[in-house]
Amino acid sequence: MNSRLFNWCFKKSIWVYHANAGACNGCDIEILDVLTPYYDVERFGIRIVHTPRHADALLVTGPVTRQVRERLLRLYEATPEPKLVIAVGSCATGGGIWYDSYATCGGVKNVLPVDIHIPGCPPKPEAIVYGVAQALGMVPKQVQAQTYIEE
């Protein structure tokens, strides 16, 4: 994606479309928490919209069941460019405990190009705020893959 265009488009506020792709509602409730006055993401200009055609970002929860896969692809196509895809929760980031089930696609990354993963089962509202802020370039990445070899 053209990063200059991306930065220009996402400078002020991003509108988010929340897509439940087979989640258990745990992550969805945490996303609701993020919108309450206590966490108040609207101060960053982030708000939930009701159609993907108005959205800048897709907030996907759930392991993407086979039934919902086609609908999710249609949602993705309906979102105007440039767009962000944010995977929220362990199911969306890696498939969760349904990672090898015949009924799911094992995570959003197998279906759509994901821009930011927010692991957690469910992620804390702060974790979601941190992830979205990271996608907007406000905060740095904190984790690094660890490898240890015995001497």
Add this chain to the structure above:
Amino acid sequence: MFKHTISELKEALVCLQAGQVTLAYPLQPHPAEENFRGKPVVDFERCIGCGACAKVCPPRLIQLTDADGYREVSYTLGRCTYCGSCRDVCPAQAVQMSPLFETATPQIEDINISIRLKLLTCRECGETIATQRMAKRVENALHEAGYSHTENVNLCLSCKRKLGLNSPAWIQEVTR
């Protein structure tokens, strides 16, 4: 109508009293509560590679692979459900649940952990038995229990049987 205005005024007073409730996060840090289960962290010096965590993990994200004289314990934490079972069963207290929740990342591989521990092979047939740290742990446990015969820790089960070390007579000899 007048009644309505009074109730609105009351509401306004309540709002004034409440002050600001919104967190300054992420502009200011907001650490997690006590007992919060965040990203699991492994103490590499303590891990013995026994695989107890791999057996209990609900999403089966901990994989053991033996290759080239090393046992690799890999944590694919992208699908972790943060249940804490790995911490509960770890016999060496190597796994702890850290309070870290700010694990958002563009590449999900960034939160993976990989540990490679040396394997112990049977001194007779060369078959893989366990990791060297597991054998060391067994040796220490035997010493603590008062047994002095720990020289056969590096023998596989079938070689022990071949050498007659599983026979009741020999076991009596050792445990006398």
